[in-house]
Amino acid sequence: MKEFLVKNLHGSHFYMKTPSGHDIHIDADPEVYGYDSGARPMEFLIAGLAGCTGIDVVSILKKMKVEYDEFNLRLLTERSEEHPKKYTKIHVIYEFKGKDLPLDKLQRAAQLSQEKYCSAIATFRGSVDITHEVKIVE
Secondary structure (H helix, E strand, O other): OOOOOEEEEEOOEEEEEOOOOOEEEEOOOHHHOOOOOOEOHHHHHHHHHHHHHHHHHHHHHHHOOOOOOEEEEEEEEEEOOOOOOOEEEEEEEEEEEOOOOOHHHHHHHHHHHHHHHOHHHHHHEOOEEEEEEEEEOO
């Protein structure tokens, strides 16, 4: 079991040194005793999901020998109105720029991440409607 120590610095501001040695600051809006000194917890969930699937796709495309000029992710999210205000929908858009990009391979890489490799998506699956699409943009 891996331990994560999260320290309350003041108000709603928390700090964590990750097991990989990186600093994370988590905070809230001032109306809930925050200082706006870090990202919100729910933003970290989406960032983690985006990073997880993005890293998968980069790795898969390297193995497929697919080169691109630019790769970005856009995530469209919806949350419930009532507490606990959980995510109900997450739509991941994989955007690529480049010359003569093989759409079938880009789609396959995204699909493999979504269905097999991304542990963050697997964690959300069953409680959140997760969809995706691949776009080649000019």
